[in-house]
Amino acid sequence: MIYVIGIGPGKLDHMTKEAIDCLRNSQVIIGYKTYINLIKDLIKDKEIIENGMRQEIDRCNMALEISSKGKSVALISGGDSGVYGMAGLIYELNSKRDKKERIKVVQGVTSCISAASSLGAPLMNDFCQISLSDLMTPWKQIEKRLELASQADFVICLYNPKSKGRPEHLSYAFKIMEKYKNSNTPVGIVKNAGRDNEEVYVMDFGRMNFDLCDMATMVIIGNKETYIDNGKIITPRGYKI
Amino acid sequence: MIYVIGIGPGKLDHMTKEAIDCLRNSQVIIGYKTYINLIKDLIKDKEIIENGMRQEIDRCNMALEISSKGKSVALISGGDSGVYGMAGLIYELNSKRDKKERIKVVQGVTSCISAASSLGAPLMNDFCQISLSDLMTPWKQIEKRLELASQADFVICLYNPKSKGRPEHLSYAFKIMEKYKNSNTPVGIVKNAGRDNEEVYVMDFGRMNFDLCDMATMVIIGNKETYIDNGKIITPRGYKI
Numbered sequence: 446m447i448y449v450i451g452i453g454p455g456k457l458d459h460m461t462k463e464a465i466d467c468l469r470n471s472q473v474i475i476g477y478k479t480y481i482n483l484i485k486d487l488i489k490d491k492e493i494i495e496n497g498m499r500q501e502i503d504r505c506n507m508a509l510e511i512s513s514k515g516k517s518v519a520l521i522s523g524g525d526s527g528v529y530g531m532a533g534l535i536y537e538l539n540s541k542r543d544k545k546e547r548i549k550v551v552q553g554v555t556s557c558i559s560a561a562s563s564l565g566a567p568l569m570n571d572f573c574q575i576s577l578s579d580l581m582t583p584w585k586q587i588e589k590r591l592e593l594a595s596q597a598d599f600v601i602c603l604y605n606p607k608s609k610g611r612p613e614h615l616s617y618a619f620k621i622m623e624k625y626k627n628s629n630t631p632v633g634i635v636k637n638a639g640r641d642n643e644e645v646y647v648m649d650f651g652r653m654n655f656d657l658c659d660m661a662t663m664v665i666i667g668n669k670e671t672y673i674d675n676g677k678i679i680t681p682r683g684y685k686i
Numbered sequence: 687m688i689y690v691i692g693i694g695p696g697k698l699d700h701m702t703k704e705a706i707d708c709l710r711n712s713q714v715i716i717g718y719k720t721y722i723n724l725i726k727d728l729i730k731d732k733e734i735i736e737n738g739m740r741q742e743i744d745r746c747n748m749a750l751e752i753s754s755k756g757k758s759v760a761l762i763s764g765g766d767s768g769v770y771g772m773a774g775l776i777y778e779l780n781s782k783r784d785k786k787e788r789i790k791v792v793q794g795v796t797s798c799i800s801a802a803s804s805l806g807a808p809l810m811n812d813f814c815q816i817s818l819s820d821l822m823t824p825w826k827q828i829e830k831r832l833e834l835a836s837q838a839d840f841v842i843c844l845y846n847p848k849s850k851g852r853p854e855h856l857s858y859a860f861k862i863m864e865k866y867k868n869s870n871t872p873v874g875i876v877k878n879a880g881r882d883n884e885e886v887y888v889m890d891f892g893r894m895n896f897d898l899c900d901m902a903t904m905v906i907i908g909n910k911e912t913y914i915d916n917g918k919i920i921t922p923r924g925y926k927i
Contacts, residue, residue, distance in 0.1 A: 453702065454793075456704075457703065458702065458703045458704040458707070459702050459703070459704055459793060460702065460703065461694065461699065461700050461701065461702055461795060462698065462699045462700070462701065462703070462706075463697075463699040463700055465703075466699070501925065502925060502927060525795075525799050525803075526803075527799060527802045527803055527807050527808075527809050527810065528799065528802075528809050528810070529810065529811075529923065530810075532803075532806070532807035532810065533807035533810030533920055533921060533922060533923045534923060534925055534927075536806055536807050536915065536918055536920045537920060537922060537925070537927060538927060540915040540916065540920070541927075545916065550802075550803040550804075550806070550807065551803070552695075552700060552795050552799050552800050552802075552803040552880070553795065553799070554702060554766075554793050554794065554795055554799075555796075555799060558766050558768060558769065558793050558794070558795075558796060559793050561768045561769075561791075561793075562766075562767075562768055562773075562791040562792070562793040563791075565773070565777055565791070566768050566773035566774035566777050566791065567768075568768050568769050569768065569769070569770065569771075569773065569774030570770075570817075570823065571814065571815055571816045571817060571823075571828075571831055572814065572815055573812065573813065573814030573815070573835070573840060574812055574813055574814070575812045576811075576812060580924075581923055581924025581925065582811065582812075582924055586839070587812075589838055589839075590812055590838045590839075590840065592838075593834040593835070593837055593838035594814070594834070594835070594838060594840075596834055597830055597831045597833075597834035597835060598827070598830075598831075599814060599831065599835075639793070674777065674781040675781065675786065677777055679774055679777045679778060679781070680774060681774060681778060682770065682774045682775060682822055683821075683822025683823055684742065684743060684775055684778070684822065686743060686775075686778060686779060686782075
C-alpha cells in the first residue's frame with residue numbers, strides 16, 4: 446500500500462488530519478530530504494528513505510518495491526501530491542507493472558492556496574496555475590499558455606518561477622503577459638509560503654521586482670478587477686455591494 | 687477578529703489542524719447551513735449563526751458587526767475560503783468600513799484538489815479553474831475563458847457546472863471545448879468530493895454524461911497527454927520513464 450501524501454506548505458498546522466494519520470500508519474517514509482525535514486517530528490519511529498532533487502523516479506520505484514513486499518509506504522510531496530507532485534509519476538510507473546500496487550492519494554493544501562491566504566483573496570475568480578520550469582514541458586508550450594491565459598483574463602499563479610538554470614524565465618513570462626495585463630495589475634509574491642520564514646510582497650505589475658523571487662516563490666498576478674486595499678490583494682467575486 | 691475558515695471538502699479528516707484550532711478559538715461561528723452541519727461536532731459549545739444560499743453579504747456583515755464588538759468570529763466556507771469562497775467578500779466589505787476589523791484567511795483543501803485525489807492524478811500539469819455560474823460573471827466572459835483555456839491545452843476544472851437555473855451551461859461548455867479537446871480526452875466527474883456520499887465517474891470527452899452532474903459536482907477535463915489506466919485519470923508530468 447502506498448499513500449502519496451501532500452504535506453501542505455510546510456507547517457504541521459497546515460496538514461490535514463488524514464495526512465497525519467496516514468503518515469502514522471506507514472512503516473516506511475520516502476521523500477525529498479527538504480520535505481522529510483519538515484515532518485521529522487511526526488516520523489521519529491519510522492524507517493526513512495530520503496534523497497535529493499531530480500530523484501523522483503528513484504523514489505517512486507523504491508516505494509513500489511517496498512510496497513510489493515507487503516509494507517505500507519508514505520511517499521511525500523510538498524503542497525498537494527496531485528499538483529506537480531508525486532501522484533502522477535507513481536501512477537505512471539505502477540501502470541507499467543505486471544503486479545499493481547494499491548495507491549491512495551492523500552489530498553493536501555497546494556502552494557498557491559497557501560500563498561493566496563497570506564496575500565488576501567486574490568483567487569476569488571477563475572484562475573490558472575502555470576509552472577515556468579521547462580525541464581519537462583517545452584518552453585513554447587509554456588509561452589502559449591501564458592499568452593492565452595492572460596488574454597482570457599485569468600488570475601495567474603506561477604509555480605517554479607525561477608531557478609539557477611533559468612534565471613530569465615520569469616521576466617520573459619512578464620513580457621508575454623504585459624500585452625494583456627495592465628501595469629497597475631496587482632502582483633503578489635510569496636516566498637516560502639506557509640513556513641516560518643515566509644516573506645510576502647505586494648506590488649503593481651509594472652513595478653515587478655524579479656530579484657525577490659527564487660524557486661521556492663509563488664507569484665500571483667491579478668485579473669482586470671483585482672485591486673490592493675490595506676496591503677491585501679482582493680479579486681472581487683462579483684457581488685453587488 | 688475574523689477567521690475566514692476553509693473547512694475542506696466536508697469530512698473532518700480533510701480539515702487542517704489550523705482550521706480546527708481557529709474554530710475552537712472562535713466565540714461565534716457563522717456559515718451557510720450545509721457547511722455548519724458538516725462541522726457540527728466541532729462547534730457544539732459555540733454561538734452559531736446559520737442561513738441559506740445567496741445570503742453571503744448578510745453573513746459577512748454580521749461577522750464584521752460581531753467582530754467590531756470584540757468577539758472572535760469564524761466565517762465558514764466549504765473547500766478553501768479563498769477560492770470562490772468568503773475571503774474576497776469579507777475583505778471587500780471591510781475595505782469600505784471606517785474602522786477595519788482584523789481578518790485572517792485560514793487555508794483549506796479546495797474542491798478540485800479533493801476531486802483529483804479520487805480520480806487519480808489529473809492535475810499533474812498546468813490547469814485552470816472555471817466556474818460555470820453566470821450569477822456574478824457574464825456568460826460571454828466564461829465562454830471566452832473556456833475557449834482560450836482549451837486552446838492552451840490546460841487541464842480544466844469546472845466548478846458549479848450545473849444548477850436548476852442553468853441546466854444547459856455544462857453542455858454549452860463542452861460545445862466550446864470540443865474544438866480543441868479530442869473526443870477521447872479523459873473526463874472525471876466527482877459528485878460530493880471528499881464526503882461519505884462521494885460518487886466518482888471516469889469517461890471520454892465524447893461520451894460525457896451530463897445527467898450525472900449537479901451543483902455539487904466537480905468536472906475535470908484532461909489535456910492532450912492525459913490518459914486512463916485501471917480506472918484512474920493520469921496526466922503525465924513529463925518524466926521520461
